[in-house]
Amino acid sequence: MSAPKGTSSRSAAPARVAELRGLLLRANRAYYVDASPIMPDAEFDRLLAELSALEAEHPELDDADSPTHRVGGEPIKGFATKAHSRPMLSIDNTYSEDDLRAWHGRLLKSLGMGDGLFAGGDPPMLLADAKIDGVAVALRYERGRLVQALTRGDGVTGDDITENVRAIRAIPLTLAARPSGAPATPEVLEARGEIYMPLAEFERINAERDAADLEPFMNPRNATAGTLKQLDPKVVAQRRLGFVAHGRGEIDGPHAEGFAGSHSAFLRELKELGIPVSPALSHSTDIGAIVLAIQGFATTRHDCPYATDGMVVRVDDWLLQDQLGVTSKSPRWVIAYKYPAERKTTVLLRVDHQVGKTGKVTPRAVMEPVVLAGTTVQHATLHNYGQVRKKDIRLGDTIEVEKAGEIIPYVVSVVEAKRPKGAQPIQPPSACPICHGPVEIEPPEADTAQGGDPELETARRCVNPECPAQIREKLIWFAGRKQMDIDGLGERTIDAIAAGGIPLASFADVFRLGQHREALLGLERMGEKSVDNLLQGIEQARTRPLGRVLGALGIRHVGASNAKLLAKRFRSLQDLLEAEEAVLNQIEGFGPIRARTVHEYLHSQAGTQTFRELEQVGLTFPNPDYRDQNVAQCSAFTGRKIVLTGSLESFERNDLAEILEGLGAKVTGSVSKHTDLLIAGAAAGSKLTKAQELGIEIWDEAKLLEALPPEHRPQPPAA
Ligand SMILES: [Zn+2]
Known part of the structure; x- marks a missing residue:
């Protein structure tokens, strides 16, 4: 239990700030220069958060070189070109x-x-x-x-x-x-x-x-x-x-x-x-x-x-x-x-067109097996159809393959001299190879590996939301360990269920599988025990937290980390669904394109239906604070940007900032349109006026005490 200490005083802050900066610098140096870390990452993050709160409280102690500024400053417009002091020659x-x-x-x-x-x-x-x-x-x-x-x-x-x-x-x-x-x-x-x-x-x-x-x-x-x-x-x-x-x-x-x-x-x-x-x-x-x-x-x-x-x-x-x-x-x-890159030549046998969970259709080379950097490979990525066209890769071609970063095999180029007569170019599919629905072609963005060549495409996508290939990939992803983690619902089981004619065409269908116990028992290799396991696994998944569910839905641009950002920012699924696009855009690390895609999905027919159905089948979307797993319940402060001002009876501002951060709030130093809440003590000045002008929610100390979980309320002074 962390009652306000009430002992830290204004004069202690500069010393603590200096101490924290010293500690963090030493930790950084030990990690990067000496390669012998002196503290775990979590400890580093905790000290950094403490320093950040102190600096917010004491803007006069701020320093451009403080480790807190290493989270990155404001976005920049571009890069100026400057002269080198001495020529920066390359090495022969x-x-x-x-x-x-x-x-x-x-x-x-x-x-x-x-x-x-x-x-x-x-x-x-x-x-x-x-x-x-x-x-x-x-x-x-x-x-x-x-x-x-x-x-x-x-x-x-x-x-x-x-x-x-x-x-x-x-x-x-x-x-x-x-x-x-x-x-x-x-x-x-x-x-x-x-x-x-x-x-x-x-x-x-x-x-x-x-x-x-x-x-x-x-x-x-x-x-x-x-x-x-x-x-x-x-x-x-x-x-x-x-x-x-x-x-x-x-x-x-x-x-x-x-x-x-x-x-x-x-x-x-x-x-x-x-x-x-x-x-x-x-x-x-x-x-x-x-x-x-x-x-x-x-x-x-x-x-x-x-x-x-x-x-x-x-x-x-x-x-x-x-x-x-x-x-x-x-x-x-x-x-x-x-060292010469390990590059081998082999023959391209055929190209598979795979449909991913978001409908992206990707070409994959199937080759005569070849040993590359220690392992036998027979598949290699062709990236996308734009690359296939640019490299002029044809069926039967002798191709050079390499492992990018010595990890992912990819096709570097074609040995044109060895091209068989009449070799056919690879035709990008004009319809989805699985559902035969229409595909959309995405032009390159300026900032991609394609170099923005307008002739080339970056992706081809099946846009049929009912596409069985997409549904299958989505379900495999959804049930995966890092998403909903549904025991017993792997790729093979999903295929068996679909083949057995049991309805499994949406995420909600997963939670209705209990109604088909008899049919499940009739599937090959599904005994009583595995069916019970599966149904129990599904039961447990009903209470997966919001962040997990969001990351499991296969929304474009929303993987695990963006799902966490969303869950951190909003208190509940309802809050997220009601959020304006502009609010999504303000989330750190999001940006306009991602904000628009996510907002569009949340308000699309498919998105609305998905959430409604998941609620109907009993998902609760609990949303605990991600930063501190000890904070079990969601508080009135979770995910909010809060500014403190004026003098408070019961708290030192430092201590209060720490408590609020612990409850999942972000305490900042100045009022802006991004501020969610101003807590104003006695004799509050310009920050209060500004918050009033901006129409920001303002609480006095009484309201604050009411909202704080009991264990964080100050103790009555000892007699
Ligand atoms: Zn399709």
């Missing part, structure tokens, strides 16, 4: 060990260290590190603060993606203080490196996109680039991007002289300053040893938590680097060795 690369040795030979020669009789000096130290498949970026710190992040662009100018980069937790906003006695940090310090998406995150996001019926990202690099191009930094914050530094840009100002002096020393300094680095996996003065390391990494790299495509070999010493200089395109002192 090769797929051949001979090239690598030849590069080394040239290097020795130009340093006057050849193998010849008169060669002098020790050969330079070489470093080799993993080449991570991400997006190159230049981070500029001035007086220890991150002031700018530019993409490589054309090497001379790049896109200013500072706002998005600020939302990446792996990248420090301020550099760590140096211990006394250590050399000072240069005033301008530019670290260049790679922003990447860890493989686990890549899989998580693709699963989410799949659930929301969005095209999956092709590979982690693609996903990283797509994320950094987002105009909404909040989206960037939701995706856990990583960063490693692997190079220097401008280093200037007092203390620049004598800073580092070699690549290895530079990385050590950066790590001290809190920037994650790409450490050398091998170092040697002997190119033969480096080649061996590259051969070894060819297999161990598959254990890395991120995608790699080679190794970068460079001269360590900065003086030697400068001596070697650059060509017009790339530095002479560094080279990338790339």
